[in-house]
Amino acid sequence: MEEDWQADLEQWLVPYLEGLGNKTRRKMCPAYIAGLIGPGDRKSIQPMAVRSDAVPYDRLHHFIGAGLWDKAPLEATLWKQADDLVGGDGSWLIIDDTALPKKGKASVGVAPQYATALGKNANCQTMVSVTLASGEVPLMLSLRLFLPESWTGDVARMDKAGVPRALQNYRTKPEIALEEIDRVIAAGVRFGCVLADAGYGLSAPFRQALTARGLCWAVGIPRHQKVYPDDAQLIFPVAGRGRPRMRHVPDVTSVAAHTMLEGAKWRQVSWRKGTKERLTARFAAIRVRIADGVPQRIGSAGAQHMPGEEAWLVGEHRSNGERKYYLANLPADTPIKVLAGAIKARWICEQAHQQLKEELGLDHFEGRSWSGLHRHALMSMMAYAFLQSRRLAQAGRKKKSPRAATATQSASSAAGHP
Structure with missing residues (x-):
């Protein structure tokens, strides 16, 4: 199995190596990534070199820390492969x-x-x-x-x-x-x-x-983020004395996100199937205008942010009692299940971080330079992309949907390690 993944890796890296040019660098890149994927608890340069008879420490160290090469072509290849997958x-x-x-x-x-x-x-x-x-x-x-x-x-x-x-x-x-x-x-x-x-x-x-930029987004917010009702109107305040007011103000005051949702309808929503059962929590969602417009003095309240973009305000009550709040600029007819699914989809990046550290040594780099750290990070991401592409290929051979290939499998098992 080890020979299988190493042979696959050599083939998979071909488009990356074209961007490296130099013959020595084309040898160091596969060696470094194989060191990240292979066995061993420590994935810094010295332990990886010790475990490999083919690559001396000084050359591997020079490749990452001091070599004169541009990581942009490798990054472009990584992004194209990620988009394809x-x-x-x-x-x-x-x-x-x-x-x-x-x-x-x-x-x-x-x-x-x-x-x-x-x-x-x-x-x-x-x-x-x-x-x-x-x-x-x-x-x-x-x-x-x-x-x-x-x-x-x-x-x-x-x-x-x-x-x-x-x-x-x-x-x-x-x-x-x-x-x-x-x-x-x-x-x-x-x-x-x-x-x-x-x-x-x-x-x-x-x-x-x-x-x-014309992008759809769904983001977490603090519970005290101020919002207005979506039907808030801008009016001219009546001046008790002095000159007439020259600027519009909202006809209602903004309130904290958690206050806005106090009277909302909460419902149990399931967004995906977990390892044992479907994942559910209570959600509420209402349309609001975010209080992030230009600051303006509003009566005795002083400077307040004017109503800005209309968006969904979403609240989540978890089974452990924790409460979370979110904003999303998804369309006004978006079902609450879709909103919940978008909000909860973010968890997968945390799992990727964990795998990059625990399996591929992202946090093991011992150099001190900017270029060395970012090159090590790029090699880690390339190693991770290789393992993910291998998982998807294995899932395809088993006649499963690529989307069913779960990222919860360990990186070492994807590389063929027990």
Whole structure:
């Protein structure tokens, strides 16, 4: 079985190797990816080199850390293959981020910051991720490092870590995500809707930028996100004295999302079949206008955001008592089951993150440079795409639908390991 997957890998990598040019690099790339997929608990360069008789450590290290090669052709090939496998109008483009725990201060982008997977602040690197998914099959397209202000405020530190000058300005995670979405669109990758958690959904500029690009989206929001009823009207307030008012104001005040849903009708909704039974929760959905328009003074309330885009406000009551809230700009006639399915589809990227770390060593990289980290991340994504394509091929041979190939299988089993 091991020989089978390695032979498949060599064939699968042919279009990637054409973009590398140099003969040595065309040898190092398959060796590196085979090291990520193969057995062994540690997937950093030295342990991988020790496990391989064919590739010495110094050459493998040079390939990732210091070699002069452009990753753009490999990335373009990855995106084309991902689109061929799972792209389409029914696919999701999922925005998230993942933390890579690190010790010390020298690794590029490392700083004490919130790590979602750990649920607390930790010394780590944070990478904004873009995942293309259909059903339960995700393909990771992009992992881009977020630089905290402790880094962007120190040019010498960034130069030492090899951060490109064009990327040394501070960018928020939503801004990085939008840059990556634009690159994905420009590459012709097909998807139907953008999904993101509340870390991105709370950003009005992020939501507005998605709408401005003509994209459908469904995002998490904080419970205190302000909204207006969808029938809110703009009126001229009556001036008690002085000059007449020159600007319209809403005829109602905005309220928090959780308050708006208090009187809504809640119903049990099932969105997909789990490993043991159908997954269900209670949902409510109403049309609202988001309070993210231009700020304006409204009477005694002071400066308030005017009504903005009309959207769905969705609430979820989970069986454990947890409550979550979402906004989606899907059409007004969208059934609540479809809304729930869109909202809950985001889970698959978290599973992809976990597999990339546990099976393919995404968080094992021990280098300190910008280019080394992003090359390692690209190799990890290529390895993951290979395993997913192999799963889909195996599922096809068993006369199953490709969408039925579950991403819950371990990467090592897909590679033929016990």
